[in-house]
Amino acid sequence: DIQMTQSPSSLSASLGDRITITCRANQSISNYLNWYQHKPGKAPKLLISPPFTMGSGVPMRFRGSGSGTDFTLTITSLQAEDFATYYCQQNFHTPWTFGQGTKVEIK
């Protein structure tokens, strides 16, 4: 199975901050990577699909990059509604696998 590792596992940031979350695969997955946002009690929400296509209604402050084994999700100016847990997920091979998540909290 393809292992996905996110870093950091959590971070504290202030409104307006630029933050970057890293996702690393243990083998090349080309561009077969999605990013999701998940808030407690809610359904996960698609943020970015390959190759860095924004999900429906996703603000432009979310940006994805990378290929092969190393990927990043950047939020250019953190807003109040962005405090959530973020997951990367590879769809290169089944079983699809998620990173362990990065929880973004208010500083």
Place this chain on the structure above:
Amino acid sequence: EVRLVNSGGGLGRPGGSLSISCAATGFTVSDNYFTWVRQAPGMGLEWVAGIYRGYNTFYADSVRGRFTISRDISRNTVHLQIKGLRDDDTAIYYCARTVMTPEDYYYYMDVWGEGSTVFVSS
């Protein structure tokens, strides 16, 4: 409105069976692929099962032989049947419509149900 509405789940006994479903509105299940993802208490998201690639079924090793994903086209619903319940099946189960891009075979989950809770306890 395009939606997936969860039903089913609840309390199950170890070794028992449960079924959870997602009813689609605003689109037809016959034209789409689907995924089930779960989140155990305090844990992250875990891919469980999917219908992809010519409507073939795929399963995580931890559930293969116990879980069955299916589509009921007449009811426009997706099902996940769970047999041989184990304590570690306790989780919120999400269904998701899964899109495949025809050129590169990228898959992504764009519409999600709100989740069904499965709690396994004796």
